[in-house]
Each structure stands twice: as C-alpha cells, then as structure tokens.
Amino acid sequence: MVATLRFTLWLAVAVVAAAVLGWLFRAVLTRIAPANAARLLRSAPLSASFGMAVIVFYLLVAILAPTIAPFGEREVVGAQFMPASSEFLLGTDNLGRDMFSRLIFGVRNTVSIAFITTALAFAVGAVLGLLAATVSGWIDQLLSRVVDVLMAIPALIFQLLLLTIVGTSIINMILVIALIDSTRVFRLARAVAMNIVVMDYIEAAKLRGEGLWRLIIREIMPNAAAPLVAEFGLRFCFVFLSISALSFLGLGIQPPTADLGSMVRDNATLITFGEVTPLLPAGAIALLTVAVNFVVDWMLHRASGLKE
C-alpha cells in the first residue's frame, strides 16, 4: 500500500515536472526563435514542447558524451556493483565500470545507430516507393508483391531469422533492421505518391520532358514530404525499440560497446535486490520514444487539421 502511494506520488511529481519543463522550453524558444518559427512554436501543446526539450537534451548528450562522462566507455574503475557515491554517481556495473558514464555513452551509441538505421530504411523504402508509384507497371507489381511477402512474417521473428544467417554484429543488425523497416516505409511512400502522380501538374511535367529522377525528386517528393517526415519520427521510435530489444536479447550491439538495451540485461540482477539503477537505461529508451511520439502526434494533428 505504501509502495503504491509512493509510486503514485512519484508519477504525479514526474508529470508536473515534465509540464514545467515543456513550458519553460517553449518560453525560451519563442524568445530566441525568429518571428515565423516563434508563432508556430507558441501553438505547440505542452506535451510537444516537452518532447522537443527531451530530444534536444538527448542530442546534446549524444554529441558532448566524451566531455560530460567522468570516465571512459570501457574503463573498469572499481569493484563490481558498487553502490552510488560522490565518485560514481550511479554506482558501478557488473564488471566494475561507471554506470553514469556507460549510460551517457549508451545514449550516444544507441541513438546514433538507430538514426543511421532509420535513415537507411528511409532512403531505400522511400525511393523504391516513389519509383513504384511513378513508373507503375511490372516494376510496381514486382516490388509490391515482394514487400507483401516480407511483411507476412512478424518483424522481430524475421530479424532473428536473418541474424542467425548473417551472424550478430552491429553492421549486420543495421542492415537487417533497415531492410525489414524499409518495407513499411515503401508501403506508405507508395500510397502517398499514388495520389500525387495522378495530378495534372505531374502530367504537365511529363509532357515538358522531365526525366524520371527529376520528376520524383523535384515534383513528387516536396508534396509527399509532410507525411513522410512524420513517418520518419515514428519509424525512428520503432527502430530504436527494435535495436534495444535485440541488444537486450544479446543479439544486437555487442559488448564492450555501451548500449542501453544490453545495460539493462547485464545489470538486471540488481532489480531483485531493490535497486533502481538497471531501470534507468530502460527508462532512457522509454523517455526518448515518448518524447518523439509527442512531437509526431502534434505534427500529425497540425498537418491533418484534425480536431476532435
């Protein structure tokens, strides 16, 4: 009962803190941003401003990791599982490395790998999707049927199958996740572009003699950008969660590289002793995905003009 009460109290404190952070961030941003952007930002709900603040914070941590972290990524600095102290802010992990430094480097590694993977999935999926919609005919049929088959197997299961074949390493994981996620991007990009290619101005551009690539990049892409950007945010969340899940299962980012998912796995035994520290890397994953979701939610809401 006491535990439940304390839990509820912490939850309430967290919600209020998040709201205050969002409000402050929005207030600061509207001051320093140019007039156009400021007007847009003022309309952002608290949840979205909180999300943006968190994303900026993660970016700073990822870029400045070597300067913030008190110890090196792979440095063994003390005994195993030391409790938190003024020297080791969050204690040490199962090999005696500083948890706080590992957490910072883990954010840097996991976020950058997730970003690269998403970008790759997007480059492949969006280009093929737009191409299929533009040229249609047998290329469209072929690509669509291949994607249908690839999507008939659940994503995590397919990732496990492919990783067995190619072996576990960071490069392989990036390629496997990018391949599977690009099928989802392909579907969306094709669906969006299908509605654009039938418009008159595309017909005009074709008659003017524009080549295929110019047609796709200069004519179709700008009109398909808004939904694709929102999808990029969502895809990033899914990729980030996939990478964490695979790393947690011991099949993704391999030690000694610091990474949020495998940190949870390595230190999970501490939880049964009532320590919160192993929850922190998992919480760091959750916080970033929630933040991105909040921002995407706002963007979609704005783009669709959806009012309930």
Add this chain to the structure above:
Amino acid sequence: MSDIWWMILRRLALGVLTLFVVTLLIFGAIQLLPGDPAQAILGQAATPETLAALRTELGLDLPAWQRYLNWISGVLHGDFGVSLANKRPISELIAGRLANTLFLALYAAVIAVPLSLVLGVLAALWRGSWFDRAINVLTLSSISFPEFFVAYILIFWLAQSGLFPSISNIPPGAPLAEKLYRTFLPALTLTLVVTAHMMRMTRAAIINLLASPYIEMARLKGMGPTRVIVHHALPNALAPIINVVALNLAYLITGVVVVEVVFVYPGLGQLMVDSVAKRDIPVVQAAALIFAAAYILLNLAADVLSTLSNPRLVNKR
C-alpha cells in the same frame, strides 16, 4: 454452398498460398548464406572427409529444391529435423515449449481483450473528461515503452515485495492455479503492452460513429448515452475492433519473445533466442515457421470475422 462459404474458402486459399511463399522465404534465406553450413559447424580445423560426411548427413549434397521438398514434407508430418546444437529432434524440443507459449499468450489475451473493450467504451462515453485524458496520456506512453521496461517495473514493484515470483519456471505437473499464479507477471506485462493500442482503437471506432445520423436519432428519441453506445454504436464498430484485436493477438506472439526471456519462462521464444545465439539454423527455421504461421492464421481470422460482422460485405450482390 452460400456466398459466405465461398468467401471463407477464398481467404483460406490465399492464406495457404501466403504460408507457402513464407516457407519458401524461410528456407531460401538459409540458401543465401555465403559460407558452407558444414564448415561453420565443424570449424576451420575440419578434414575434408568429415566435411563430406556431415554434408551427406545434413543432405547438403542434394540440389536445393530436393532439400526443400524433404524439409516441407517432414514439417507436414510434424518432423522438423534435428537440432545442430544437441542432436535432439526439434519436434521434441518444441512440443512442450509451444504449449507454454500458447498458454501465456492466451492468458494475456483473456485479461487484455475484455479490459481494453471496457476501457475503450468508457473513454468514448466520458470523452473529454479527466478519465479520458488520463487514459489517453497513459496509453500513448505505454505504447512507446519497450516490453522489458514494463516487465522490470512490474518486477521491481510487485516481485520485490514478494507478492509474485519474478522467475516463472513451471514445475512439471503443476495445478492450473499455481501455473496462473506463477505466470501472472509475464501475462500482466503483455496485457499492459497490448491493451493501450486495442483500447485507443475501440474508442476511436466508437467516436467515429457518434457523428452519424442514426446515433443522433437515437439520442433525440431520449435514449441514455450508455444505451446509445452499447446497443447502437458498438455493433457497427465491431469490424475495426475485431481487426485490431486480432492484430494485437498477432503482436502478442512476437512480444512474447522478449517477455519470456525477462521472466526465464520456458517457451518457444526463449528457445528461438538461444538458438539464434548458437546459430542453430534448423531450430530457428522451425520456430520462425511456427510464429509466422500463427501470425498469418490470426490475420486470416481477423479478415474473415470482420467481414462476417458486416452484413453489407456478406450480402454483396
């Protein structure tokens, strides 16, 4: 034979076709492997004689299509081949674990489906209220949490105080009540992960309908809001709800992998993860095939059931 049966038969045929292509994909992916499986198993120090012997044993000296036929006819007879890691028949390894995984997924579904339907209807009934908003933020957050985060929070919160065991190993021959008790935390984790999505869809499907004229008519008749939603809106919202329920049950199948590892539950997902680490290809193939078949089957069921729930689709002509 009526139209309904034809429709179901057509969908079934399509499902079987998909399954066939998926078996081709699962089998074919292994063939793309650049190296030689026999070499990979025996290592660099293997002599040419032992390599040749192992190739014959694994059937690697046959052409690919013949190996596929052997494999698929074995699978149809319930024989998945032999594990590379410990030489035991895979069907023996899988049998008990598959039952455990199905038990866990079913357990979670039995809690999650009624819970999310009730929450969804309540949120639609009291939309805009504090209850609705709180549930909205809560579900949006829980969608973005990794499964193992939810699992460890539950362990930290409920297993710490000794209410539930944090490791769900089941002693053989345990009575149902004990099984339910021991697997409560993994089932609760899965429930929390899938409820959010199902509940949001239920709410959205009902709210979508509330703007239609026949609902307005029912309201103008002086009908109470509960009766309007449960008797008039809900039956028409069934198709999307059935779809999302089946989709989430399919999601349970993949979610189960991570949760089984967290709680050291002896299920199929755990076996698959262990086999991936050991690169035990036949076991991974078998597990992937079972998971994919369940996924396709559930999607098929969703398709058929949501068509049946809509009379306009059933009596097309």
